[in-house]
Amino acid sequence: MKNSISYARPIRPAWFGRFLIGLTCLIAIALVPQTSRAADRDRIVAFLNVTGFDVALDSIALAAASAPQMLGADERDFGSEWERISTEVFDTAVMRDLALQILEQTLSDDLLSHAAGFYATDLGQRLVAAENDSHLLRDDGPKQAEGTKIVSDLVSEGSPRVQVILRMNRAIDASGQSLRALQEIQLRFLLAASAAGVVDLQMDEEQLRQMFRSQEPELRQMLQKSAMAGAAFTYRDISDADLDAYVQALEQPEMKQVYELLNAVQYEVMANRFEVLAGRMADLRPSQDL
Numbered sequence: 001m002k003n004s005i006s007y008a009r010p011i012r013p014a015w016f017g018r019f020l021i022g023l024t025c026l027i028a029i030a031l032v033p034q035t036s037r038a039a040d041r042d043r044i045v046a047f048l049n050v051t052g053f054d055v056a057l058d059s060i061a062l063a064a065a066s067a068p069q070m071l072g073a074d075e076r077d078f079g080s081e082w083e084r085i086s087t088e089v090f091d092t093a094v095m096r097d098l099a100l101q102i103l104e105q106t107l108s109d110d111l112l113s114h115a116a117g118f119y120a121t122d123l124g125q126r127l128v129a130a131e132n133d134s135h136l137l138r139d140d141g142p143k144q145a146e147g148t149k150i151v152s153d154l155v156s157e158g159s160p161r162v163q164v165i166l167r168m169n170r171a172i173d174a175s176g177q178s179l180r181a182l183q184e185i186q187l188r189f190l191l192a193a194s195a196a197g198v199v200d201l202q203m204d205e206e207q208l209r210q211m212f213r214s215q216e217p218e219l220r221q222m223l224q225k226s227a228m229a230g231a232a233f234t235y236r237d238i239s240d241a242d243l244d245a246y247v248q249a250l251e252q253p254e255m256k257q258v259y260e261l262l263n264a265v266q267y268e269v270m271a272n273r274f275e276v277l278a279g280r281m282a283d284l285r286p287s288q289d290l
Contacts, residue, residue, distance in 0.1 A: 039103075039104075039107050039108065039109045039112045040104070041100055041104055043109075043112060044100055044103050044104065044107060044112070045100070046116075047107075047112050047115070047116050048096070048099075048100075050116050050119050050120050050124075050125075050128070051115060051116065051119045051128065051262075052119070052128035052129075052131050052132050052135075053099075053262055053266075054096060055131075055132040055135050055136065056131075056135050056266060057092070057095050057096055057099055057266065057269065058092045058095070058096075058135075058136070059135040059136055060090060060095055060266070060269060060270050060273065061087070061090035061091075061092060061095075062136075062138060063090075063270065063274075064086040064087075064089070064090045064273075064277065065086075067086070067189065067274065067277055067278075067281070068082075070186060070189060070190065071190075071193060071198065071199050078281065078284045079284055081284055082284060085277075085280045085281070085283070085284060086277065088280075089273055089276050089277045089280055090273050090277070094273075095269050095273065098268075098269045098272060099265050099266075099269055102265050102268065102269075103261075103265060106261055106265075107261060110254070111254060111257055111258050111261070112258075114252075114254040114255065114258065115254070115255060115258040118249050118255070123242055123245060123246070126238070126242075127235070127238065127242075127246055130234055130235055130237065130238060131234060133234075134230070134233065134234040143229075143230065143233045143234075144226060144229050144230065144233075146233050147228070147229030147230055147231070147232040147233030147234075147236075148225075148229045148232075150229075150232040150233060150236060151165075151228050151229055151232045154232070160240070161240055161243065164240065164243050164244050164247055165228055165231045165232060165235075165243075166228070167247045167251070168231055168243070168246070168247045168250060169224070169227045169228065169231060171247060171250035171251045171255075171256065171259075172250060172259055172263075173227075178223060179216060179219055179220050179223055181263075181267045182223075182267075183212045184267075184271065185267060185270055185271045185274060186212075187205070187208055187209065187212070188271045188274065188275055189271075189274035189275065189277070189278055190208065191205060191208075192274070192275040192278035192279065193278040193281065195278075196278050196279050196281065196282040197282055198278060198281045198282050
C-alpha cells in the first residue's frame with residue numbers, strides 16, 4: 001500500500017551533509033559562462049580523475065539509502081529487491097557518463113586547465129586523497145561527530161583555522177544556493193514518486209515549495225554546521241598553511257566558475273537518478289502497510 005505523507009515535520013534528509021565538501025551550488029548549468037571552446041571527452045575524463053570529481057560522482061550512490069526515508073519508510077519495507085534496484089539506478093558508470101555528457105557541452109578548456117593545474121600539484125593531490133576518503137565513508141554520523149568536536153576544540157583554542165574553514169565554505173558555495181539545490185532534488189524525487197504511484201502526497205508542488213521555504217532558516221543553519229564539521233574532519237591532517245593555500249586557490253574567479261559548474265553537474269546527476277529511482281520503486285511492492 002502507498003504511504004500517505006503530508007510532511008507536517010521539517011524534512012532532514014540524512015544525506016544533506018555528505019555533499020557539502022565541494023558540492024554546494026544550485027542546479028543552473030545554463031547560467032555558467034563559457035570563455036573558450038569546450039574540452040573534449042578524453043581531457044574531461046583525465047580532469048575528473050585528477051580533481052577527484054569522479055569519486056564525488058560515485059559517492060552519489062550512497063544517497064540511495066535515503067530515498068525510503070524521504071517517503072517516511074525504510075528500505076526493508078520495499079523487500080529483497082531494493083538493494084538490486086537501487087544499485088542499478090545509481091550505477092557509477094551511468095552517473096559518470098551523464099556527467100561527461102553535460103561537461104562536454106559546458107566545461108571550457110580554459111577552466112579545465114586552470115583547475116587541473118592546481119589539483120595536479122603535490123598539495124592538490126593530497127587534498128584530493130583526503131576528499132576522496134571523506135566522500136566514500138558510508139556512515140556519515142561518525143564523520144559529523146568527530147568534525148563537530150574538532151570545530152568545538154578549535155573555537156575553544158581561538159584557532160584562526162576556524163576562519164579559514166569558513167572562507168572555504170563561502171568560496172565553495174559562492175552563490176549561497178546549496179540549500180535550494182538540495183530542496184529541488186528532494187522535490188523532484190517526491191513528485192516523481194507521486195506520479196509513479198509510490199506515495200500519496202497530500203500537498204501539490206506549490207505547497208511543497210512553500211513548506212520548504214518555511215523550513216529554510218532552520219535547515220540553512222543545519223547545513224552550515226554540517227559543512228563546518230565535514231570540512232574540519234576531511235582536512236584534519238592538512239596543515240593550516242596548506243589549508244590557507246587551498247582556500248586562496250578556491251577564491252580565485254576561475255576556480256569559482258569551475259566549482260559552480262561541477263556542483264551543478266553533481267546535483268543534476270543526483271536529481272536525475274532519484275527521479276529514475278522513483279519510477280523503479282513503483283515495481284517494488286512494500287512488504288508491509290507503510
